[in-house]
Structure formats: structure tokens, C-alpha cells
Amino acid sequence: PIVEVYRPGEEKVTYVKMNPSKAKRIVNEHVMQGKVVNEYTVGAEEK
Numbered sequence: 001p002i003v004e005v006y007r008p009g010e011e012k013v014t015y016v017k018m019n020p021s022k023a024k025r026i027v028n029e030h031v032m033q034g035k036v037v038n039e040y041t042v043g044a045e046e047k
Helices: 020-031 042-046
Strands: 003-005 013-015
Touching: 003 020, 013 020
Parallel strands: none
Antiparallel strands: 003 013
């Protein structure tokens, strides 16, 4: 599964290979605190 996060004034961030525990972390860190969780992004998958 894929999740895209949109925050006003920022670029869209796409997270890949999501599961419930990753989703919880994304909500807590990215949505609530504005901190991108780079290890789950589509860019991290390409490395």
C-alpha cells in the first residue's frame, strides 16, 4: 500500500510498503510534527 501526505506549503511525500505500525508513525511524526520519515519514502526504496 501507498500513502501520500500533503501539508500546506510543502511538497507531497509518498510513503510505500505501508502497514499499520508504519502508518501510526507517519501520523505521529509527519502529520502531527511535520517531520518526514525518510526511511519509508519512495526515494528510500530506490536506494
